[in-house]
Amino acid sequence: MSDFESVVERVRERVDPTPEERRALTEATARLADRARDAIADLPVEADVLQVGSTARGTWVAGDRDIDLFVRFPAALPREQLEEYGLTVGNDVLPEGREEYAEHPYVKGEFEGYDVDLVPCYRLDDATEIQSAVDRTPFHNAYLEARLDDDLAADVRLFKQFLKGVGAYGSDLRTQGFAGYLAELLVVEYGGFRETLEAIRDWQPPVVLDPEDHAEASFDDPLVVVDPTDPERNVAAVVSETNVARAIHHARAFLDNPDESVFDPRAPDPLDAAGVRDHLDRRATTPLAVVFDAPDLVEDQLYPQLYRSRDGLARGLDEYGFDVLRAATWADDRAVLFAELEVAERPAVERHSGPPVHVSGHAEGFYEKYDGDDSVYGPFVEDGRYVVERERDVQTAREFAENRLLEVALGAHVESRIEAGNYEVLVGAEVSALADEFGEELARYFDPTP
């Protein structure tokens, strides 16, 4: 048996659910479905119950405990009624559950130790008629169920665990990785786990896959997988360039040298304050952190705002001459925008080039503005242009973070925090205080891997 096969065999033992796990899940699902049908019987409308998701298709990784049940109502039912009836069924089935809102309301709750989503949707003949994203799910389910046999389902489990291990699993906006549905489509399309890794190894982004050969749009994404149930949708739209590259890297590395550890998500020991200071001493950089109470938002709203804010901070620092080596953002109770600087201080003067001397109106205006101004050096002439050396607005990165942060694009809720002055700026060794709350994030930051 090759290295590849023996590693994969060992991983299969971890990711394949045992017969007991399967049976328990099947039984719990049946009980839930019965309850749902009982609740539907009390409604003045027909509806059926459909199990979807990885547990419906046998593609869940051992230990995952998610059950997704969809309640399908007639397409003619007004949306308001659908929402009302959907919540009624949900609350009947999961009396301890809570209502959640994606595109429309559903109920989430626990049942016999499983995390259950009970979601109302429309029963449609064709995916092109969908009214909201959840209406698409039954079509996805049907498409995959028709194509997944037991072997492919097992390979889906391997591939999902592989993506989890490398940190690229999940279409949430924090991870920007591969959705479960996308992982399944790829394994179906390429024909197995190994085949999927071999194909990914050879990806040359932008990569375009169109299983049904029916694309009706063009996409500007590094990875495009046209939804077999919707010719206008890229299933991989959320996957970042970095995660595409990460998948290529790990596919290549694993095929070259199969190593079981790639299936284990990294969990580095947290750095303590002294550990952070050691890295800073070795690197001789100046870190800067903007710290504030994390806005009370779901992750899919929070992280895009943090990413936008991190990029804004880094761009602003760069523009003022505080060269950024690397930037990051983390959130827990507090949120941090972090930028590690090569240059944290600039002189009191900056060069300001004016127009070419021969551009008469503009050039005279520039010269007259500064001539006789004791606060500047010059104007003088260099390479055909007027030049002055004038006082620099912002001499330190700390000043920028304390006084100019609103000049850059920030996430809306982050901007409110900054506007209100509800934030703290840490510079240099001060950032080591973050280790208490962000020790693991700092450990990852100072030991970056693909």
Added chain:
Amino acid sequence: MSDFESVVERVRERVDPTPEERRALTEATARLADRARDAIADLPVEADVLQVGSTARGTWVAGDRDIDLFVRFPAALPREQLEEYGLTVGNDVLPEGREEYAEHPYVKGEFEGYDVDLVPCYRLDDATEIQSAVDRTPFHNAYLEARLDDDLAADVRLFKQFLKGVGAYGSDLRTQGFAGYLAELLVVEYGGFRETLEAIRDWQPPVVLDPEDHAEASFDDPLVVVDPTDPERNVAAVVSETNVARAIHHARAFLDNPDESVFDPRAPDPLDAAGVRDHLDRRATTPLAVVFDAPDLVEDQLYPQLYRSRDGLARGLDEYGFDVLRAATWADDRAVLFAELEVAERPAVERHSGPPVHVSGHAEGFYEKYDGDDSVYGPFVEDGRYVVERERDVQTAREFAENRLLEVALGAHVESRIEAGNYEVLVGAEVSALADEFGEELARYFDPTP
């Protein structure tokens, strides 16, 4: 009388030679020419004597004491003979003089308080037949003499003094300014001093003048004045972009607001060491100076080497991340390459971006080179590429100047000094020690004007 006219009147009184000065010069020139003709009589070849230059044409500025006499030999005389006979005549006329070498040898000496150049050349029918640059001079002389009347000659004197005042007079390679011949051509072409300033005010570089409308080449210079005696030569080739801009600036400023002081070359009080430190404190920059014994070269060889070296130093510092605000070079007994830095220190690490992860051969090579290397952070993946943070070669500007200066293009004699280690690097307040030798240069540097 307008402001312009009254200022010009006062300047005329300073720059117009008195009748006594004219007469004395005429008489001295006649005596020199007689001596030269006597010396020629002893030679086995015919030759005549021609006075050229500003004193021949009445365009010299009062107090200038240069007499240029050319001895013209038949075109058929072999070059070696011309050089030998030329030196013979020169040494006869100026027994205390010394031999100098431009394109060919001539004799330079003092006579009755005048600085005399006695230069052998060929007598030619046409300027296109010239064998060396000096053969062109008699043609220049004839061209201007035919066009200069007393009024224009007086306006040439004004314009020359104007150029001297703004620091743009002289075609030497230190100044890279306007030659006397060029100044005269411009005044002839535009028709007077005021007309010349008005024309220059409106210059839009590149400016092309072709008085004889006979150009046979195209020139890539900010100012092109096609030599009336040579269709392939730009008389203004040496004029720097900065000096063109400087002329435009001062023409505009003087026409707007005639101020006699523009005719006076600046002579700022030298800065002392404390004065240098005051500027550095105010500017909060880090100056760096490379100091060595000035190579023993004529200025036309020395300054191009110094300029090239200054530019090389500045480019090298910039490339290593030590951002240069302004650079300069000065020479006296010692020579200085000076760069004022915004950033004099960088971290111990630098970002090193590798290839996109999907470029298989190249990317694997990069990854394998750094994977497991404890001296780097990473490799990790960012925006689709491998990245490492590796040790930076050069962390301080001083290190660059002390160890890496030979990586950049330097003038040949400067390079020898650096190769031999015969130089000193001053950083920060240390440069204030330069004030003893370069106080005036430092005063100009810290009070730059157009």
